[in-house]
Amino acid sequence: MECVRSGALDLGRSGNFLGKSGSTTSCGKVRCSTNLAGSTKCEQNLHGKAKPLLLSASGKARGTSGLVHRSPVLKHQHHLSVRSTSTDVCTTFDEDVKGVSSHAVEEKVGVLLLNLGGPETLNDVQPFLFNLFADPDIIRLPRLFRFLQRPLAKLISTFRAPKSKEGYASIGGGSPLRKITDEQANALKVALKSKNLEADIYVGMRYWYPFTEEAIDQIKKDKITKLVVLPLYPQYSISTSGSSIRVLQNIVKEDPYFAGLPISIIESWYQREGYVKSMADLIEKELSVFSNPEEVMIFFSAHGVPLTYVKDAGDPYRDQMEDCIALIMEELKSRGTLNDHTLAYQSRVGPVQWLKPYTDEVLVELGQKGVKSLLAVPVSFVSEHIETLEEIDMEYRELALESGIENWGRVPALGCTSSFISDLADAVVEALPSASAMATRKVKDTDSDMDMMHYLTKMFLGSVLAFFLLLSPRLVSAFRNTLQ
Numbered sequence: 001m002e003c004v005r006s007g008a009l010d011l012g013r014s015g016n017f018l019g020k021s022g023s024t025t026s027c028g029k030v031r032c033s034t035n036l037a038g039s040t041k042c043e044q045n046l047h048g049k050a051k052p053l054l055l056s057a058s059g060k061a062r063g064t065s066g067l068v069h070r071s072p073v074l075k076h077q078h079h080l081s082v083r084s085t086s087t088d089v090c091t092t093f094d095e096d097v098k099g100v101s102s103h104a105v106e107e108k109v110g111v112l113l114l115n116l117g118g119p120e121t122l123n124d125v126q127p128f129l130f131n132l133f134a135d136p137d138i139i140r141l142p143r144l145f146r147f148l149q150r151p152l153a154k155l156i157s158t159f160r161a162p163k164s165k166e167g168y169a170s171i172g173g174g175s176p177l178r179k180i181t182d183e184q185a186n187a188l189k190v191a192l193k194s195k196n197l198e199a200d201i202y203v204g205m206r207y208w209y210p211f212t213e214e215a216i217d218q219i220k221k222d223k224i225t226k227l228v229v230l231p232l233y234p235q236y237s238i239s240t241s242g243s244s245i246r247v248l249q250n251i252v253k254e255d256p257y258f259a260g261l262p263i264s265i266i267e268s269w270y271q272r273e274g275y276v277k278s279m280a281d282l283i284e285k286e287l288s289v290f291s292n293p294e295e296v297m298i299f300f301s302a303h304g305v306p307l308t309y310v311k312d313a314g315d316p317y318r319d320q321m322e323d324c325i326a327l328i329m330e331e332l333k334s335r336g337t338l339n340d341h342t343l344a345y346q347s348r349v350g351p352v353q354w355l356k357p358y359t360d361e362v363l364v365e366l367g368q369k370g371v372k373s374l375l376a377v378p379v380s381f382v383s384e385h386i387e388t389l390e391e392i393d394m395e396y397r398e399l400a401l402e403s404g405i406e407n408w409g410r411v412p413a414l415g416c417t418s419s420f421i422s423d424l425a426d427a428v429v430e431a432l433p434s435a436s437a438m439a440t441r442k443v444k445d446t447d448s449d450m451d452m453m454h455y456l457t458k459m460f461l462g463s464v465l466a467f468f469l470l471l472s473p474r475l476v477s478a479f480r481n482t483l484q
């Protein structure tokens with residue numbers, strides 16, 4: 001049977017076709033159309049009634065595991081394939097189907113926004129911190145000592161809570177993260193709609209409400225048929241996007257619905273033109289507030305991670321961060337903004353070494369070197385949160401002014417900036433065609449990146465440390481001091 005095609009249909013993996021306006025392929029009693037998002041809907045005209053069929057990104061009609069449910073009375077299988085070449089061939093679509101009651105499910109696209117979450121009240125702070133430190137992607141104990149994870153989390157969260165509470169109290173008594181993320185979700189829905197993609201947006205937080213697990217339950221209840229997962233961290237780290245994706249992977253392993261659901265994960269997106277340009281716009285705007293904009297040092301401050309993540313566990317975070325800064329600076333240069341810039345890492349916790357240089361140390365050095373004007377740019381996160389509102393705006397500002405810096409500015413987080421949200425929407429649209437069942441993909445196991453000796457040494461040191469921490473009151477109080 002010959003298929004007739006109008007428009008340009010490309011069901012391949014690349015997003016090449018995305019600039020095009022969609023297409024229609026007719027194939028006997030089947031008519032397929034691809035929308036801007038690359039999702040293809042096919043209708044089979046049976047007994048004069050059009051029934052929708054859904055094709056996966058590979059162009060294959062999905063079987064019973066996924067989207068096309070067939071009733072037991074269906075006697076003949078429909079084999080439908082649409083290829084991405086210019087001559088589409090429709091194969092073996094049985095004509096003599098009688099009494100077919102196949103009920104195909106219409107495509108329902110979901111977008112899952114992953115974020116960290118934050119305590120909404122001061123009473124939430126300690127349990128929030130417990131959730132954070134109980135995450136094996138935040139405190140990476142050797143596998144054999146994972147049984148200590150929760151007691152250790154209890155200990156650290158209890159000691160850290162008073163200091164964290166002070167921080168949250170100073171920004172109004174709680175984290176603004178949930179509100180901002182909800183606003184971003186709404187804005188994304190509108191942006192997607194304007195790009196002809198109807199999608200339901202879900203927010204899944206790693207350490208506080210609404211938890212990723214809740215979002216995932218809702219996705220299942222809503223019978224989403226294709227899912228794009230978008231962590232709201234521009235750069236990938238084991239401790240952020242990696243941790244949230246791991247939660248998802250664990251659910252996928254257990255749940256047949258998710259195992260068969262086509263999912264596309266956007267692991268990092270700092271390199272997207274829309275993001276880079278939006279950041280450059282914000283920087284230019286804030287530079288213009290200074291009386292001598294060209295003399296201002298652009299000071300990128302990223303959330304740090306312990307050095308071992310990058311050195312031993314292969315976390316690409318530092319590389320991606322450096323790449324990201326280079327792209328933003330290149331964009332600024334192309335606009336004629338030639339300011340000096342520097343990158344430093346903030347918000348370290350605990351006694352281990354984190355990525356260097358540290359924000360507080362660099363601020364002091366810059367002041368001593370005679371830098372007079374500085375524009376702080378938070379770069380690892382796209383919402384205002386405790387580390388922008390308290391750490392940068394209060395602690396670092398004060399430190400900078402004490403160190404001799406006279407003019408201080410700070411670039412706001414991207415939030416709902418329209419060019420940024422529009423770019424996120426493009427990222428979702430581009431990711432849809434590569435959605436595939438996660439169950440068949442290999443989970444990145446960062447533990448295996450460590451060599452054996454290193455692993456054994458860590459195991460030994462970890463156990464000694466855990467032993468003393470749990471049993472020695474004097475060490476506990478010393479540890480408390482390092483955490484504050």
Ligand SMILES: C=CC1=C(C)c2cc3[nH]c(cc4nc(cc5[nH]c(cc1n2)c(C)c5CCC(=O)O)C(CCC(=O)O)=C4C)c(C)c3C=C
Nearest residue numbers: 118119138164175177237239240303305349380381385386
């Ligand atoms: C890219 C962003 C982030 C990375 C990487 C990251 C790693 C990381 N964080 C901690 C410990 C804490 N983080 C805390 C808050 C917090 N962290 C991020 C982002 C990243 N963390 C955000 C956006 C927030 C703020 C959430 C909010 O409530 O507004 C906290 C709690 C606050 C505090 O007590 O300072 C801790 C603790 C570790 C250990 C880590 C990497 C291993």
Ligand SMILES: [Fe+2]
Nearest residue numbers: 116303304347
């Ligand atoms: Fe953090």
